[in-house]
Amino acid sequence: MAAYINRTIGFGDSLVTPRSPLSDEQISSPLQVFGQAKKQINKIFVDVQDYVADASERMIDVNKLCPDVINENELKSMLDYRSKVKGICEVLTRDHMKVAFFGRTSNGKSTVVNAMLGEKVLPSGIGHTTNCFLQVEGSQTGEAYLVTEGSNEKQNVESVTHLAHALNYEKQLNEKELVHVYWPKDKCSLLRDDVALVDSPGVDVTPHLDDWIDAHCIDADVFVLVANAESTLMVTEKNFFHKVSTKLSKPNIFILNNRWDASANEPEFLDQVRKQHMERATDFLVKELKVCTPEEAVSRVFFISAKEVLQARVKERSGFPLNSGALADGFGARYLEFEDFERKFEECISKSAIKTKFLNHSQQGKHLVKEMLKIMETIHNRSQEQTHLKMCQKKEFQEKLNFIEQQLISITNQMKMKIHQMVDDVEDKVSKALNDEIRRLSVLVDEFNLPFHPEALVLNVYKKELHSHVEAGLGSNLRARLSTALAMNIDQSQREMIDKMSTLLPEDKRNINVTNPKREPFEVLYRLHCDNLCGDFHEQLEFKFSWGLSKLVTRVSSLANWSRNQSRVLIVNIFGCF
Numbered sequence: 201m202a203a204y205i206n207r208t209i210g211f212g213d214s215l216v217t218p219r220s221p222l223s224d225e226q227i228s229s230p231l232q233v234f235g236q237a238k239k240q241i242n243k244i245f246v247d248v249q250d251y252v253a254d255a256s257e258r259m260i261d262v263n264k265l266c267p268d269v270i271n272e273n274e275l276k277s278m279l280d281y282r283s284k285v286k287g288i289c290e291v292l293t294r295d296h297m298k299v300a301f302f303g304r305t306s307n308g309k310s311t312v313v314n315a316m317l318g319e320k321v322l323p324s325g326i327g328h329t330t331n332c333f334l335q336v337e338g339s340q341t342g343e344a345y346l347v348t349e350g351s352n353e354k355q356n357v358e359s360v361t362h363l364a365h366a367l368n369y370e371k372q373l374n375e376k377e378l379v380h381v382y383w384p385k386d387k388c389s390l391l392r393d394d395v396a397l398v399d400s401p402g403v404d405v406t407p408h409l410d411d412w413i414d415a416h417c418i419d420a421d422v423f424v425l426v427a428n429a430e431s432t433l434m435v436t437e438k439n440f441f442h443k444v445s446t447k448l449s450k451p452n453i454f455i456l457n458n459r460w461d462a463s464a465n466e467p468e469f470l471d472q473v474r475k476q477h478m479e480r481a482t483d484f485l486v487k488e489l490k491v492c493t494p495e496e497a498v499s500r501v502f503f504i505s506a507k508e509v510l511q512a513r514v515k516e517r518s519g520f521p522l523n524s525g526a527l528a529d530g531f532g533a534r535y536l537e538f539e540d541f542e543r544k545f546e547e548c549i550s551k552s553a554i555k556t557k558f559l560n561h562s563q564q565g566k567h568l569v570k571e572m573l574k575i576m577e578t579i580h581n582r583s584q585e586q587t588h589l590k591m592c593q594k595k596e597f598q599e600k601l602n603f604i605e606q607q608l609i610s611i612t613n614q615m616k617m618k619i620h621q622m623v624d625d626v627e628d629k630v631s632k633a634l635n636d637e638i639r640r641l642s643v644l645v646d647e648f649n650l651p652f653h654p655e656a657l658v659l660n661v662y663k664k665e666l667h668s669h670v671e672a673g674l675g676s677n678l679r680a681r682l683s684t685a686l687a688m689n690i691d692q693s694q695r696e697m698i699d700k701m702s703t704l705l706p707e708d709k710r711n712i713n714v715t716n717p718k719r720e721p722f723e724v725l726y727r728l729h730c731d732n733l734c735g736d737f738h739e740q741l742e743f744k745f746s747w748g749l750s751k752l753v754t755r756v757s758s759l760a761n762w763s764r765n766q767s768r769v770l771i772v773n774i775f776g777c778f
């Protein structure tokens with residue numbers, strides 16, 4: 201809260217005047233500094249949250265593509281971290297610092313809360329006015345409203361009278377219940393800094409102190425005991441804080457001796473009474489509760505007049521001088537002491553929140569980031585190894601591929617040679633066989649036994665039949681002599697080719713069934729065209745050919761050449777697939 205620095209108060213009752221505003225840096229109160237740090241922590245966590253969300257999305261994708269690089273456990277951990285960081289972010293934005301006010305009825309708890317807020321927010325008055333727990337916190341919307349426990353209904357509150365009426369209207373409220381009062385943040389810097397102030401019913405009006413502590417005190421950062429400076433600390437008040445300190449280790453407790461304005465009536469006893477109260481209060485904190493050292497205790501006990509401070513701040517807002525809120529002599533000193541309390545309170549609540557909430561979150565965040573870094577480094581190293589391995593494999597495959605390509609070129613050349621050899625071989629074989637058959641042509645002619653007639657028409661038919669007979673006989677003889685040998689030759693060559701090609705395959709693939717591209721039986725077809733060959737023969741009816749036998753052999757030899765060319769075409773076609 202900046203107000204305590206933003207003014208100078210003279211100790212003469214008429215010298216209370218506001219000072220000119222200071223720079224932003226100078227007016228920074230412990231809470232504002234803390235608020236800035238909190239904002240930065242939030243920002244860091246939002247960055248971490250974005251990073252984790254982005255990283256886990258990428259990890260999901262990579263895990264689908266390459267489970268070798270990111271395993272399921274790493275993915276699970278990352279998703280786990282993502283939800284943890286999200287949880288911390290939510291808690292950080294929601295977390296506020298909480299201060300709870302306790303004391304006997306009419307000691308002025310509500311008045312202290314109002315004085316700190318700088319305006320009359322909570323109802324106060326003579327007698328038991330607060331009948332349940334009231335938590336005042338900043339409203340996000342800028343409206344003032346209240347929400348009762350277990351309900352989401354927002355009840356608009358325009359003024360303190362309105363609030364008192366609304367609270368009275370809720371007849372069913374009991375002392376243990378918590379009513380949230382949302383007040384516009386711009387009206388009070390404490391609320392802007394995310395401090396929630398909890399007012400309670402008087403500790404003397406209930407036997408259920410344990411329930412109160414469990415329900416409302418466990419998460420309080422600071423406790424303020426509002427005591428009455430006109431009397432000593434009562435057993436009920438002490439009793440309550442004894443119970444608190446058994447449930448919380450070293451709670452932060454402030455003791456406000458309120459109504460100190462009344463002491464102005466007896467100035468001669470002022471110091472003595474103050475000393476007495478101070479001794480009792482510090483003994484209570486140091487010796488009984490053991491929550492602080494004697495040095496710390498003196499900065500936890502204050503002598504204030506909440507009513508004066510509240511009046512002064514309300515008047516100041518309406519344009520009156522601050523000291524117009526004074527109830528008695530010594531207002532300036534009491535006002536300064538109230539501001540001193542506010543400053544110490546802000547330091548304490550900031551430190552406490554750092555220790556109890558933000559330190560824990562920050563350490564948790566640090567731990568999560570470290571763990572994530574470890575996982576990311578492991579993944580990075582693994583992916584580097586995999587990249588190296590794959591590069592080596594690629595190189596190896598490339599070399600193999602180059603080797604196979606070379607081998608394929610070499611085998612193809614060998615096969616071409618082989619085919620040429622086969623063609624030459626077939627040519628020789630066909631040529632030899634045809635020569636033999638031509639020499640034995642007379643046997644075929646002798647076998648032709650169609651009755652002969654010299655008449656021209658019959659003679660033509662006779663010649664045609666003779667040609668067909670010679671052609672068929674010659675073809676069938678050649679087939680009988682050559683087909684098997686040629687087929688075996690081709691089969692063997694094909695097997696050789698398959699064997700050579702198999703050596704290029706990986707061992708486990710060598711057993712695959714290589715389909716012979718030409719499985720149908722090999723057959724040599726001979727077309728001799730005897731009609732054309734013998735077209736210029738002139739028969740002699742005395743059965744003499746106009747050409748001699750040697751002429752016929754020469755003529756048929758040209759047939760052998762034709763046949764050689766045909767066999768070449770045929771063999772090239774058979775191996776065409778290579």
Ligand SMILES: Nc1nc2c(ncn2[C@@H]2O[C@H](COP(=O)(O)OP(=O)(O)OP(=O)(O)O)[C@@H](O)[C@H]2O)c(=O)[nH]1
Nearest residue numbers: 306307308309310311324325328329330459506507
């Ligand atoms: N003279 C004087 N009167 C005060 C001071 N603080 C509070 N009062 C008055 O004491 C009465 C009770 O004050 P509250 O703030 O309602 O007290 P409380 O402790 O909240 O009371 P409950 O809500 O009933 O527990 C009111 O009339 C206040 O005006 C103070 O510092 N000086």
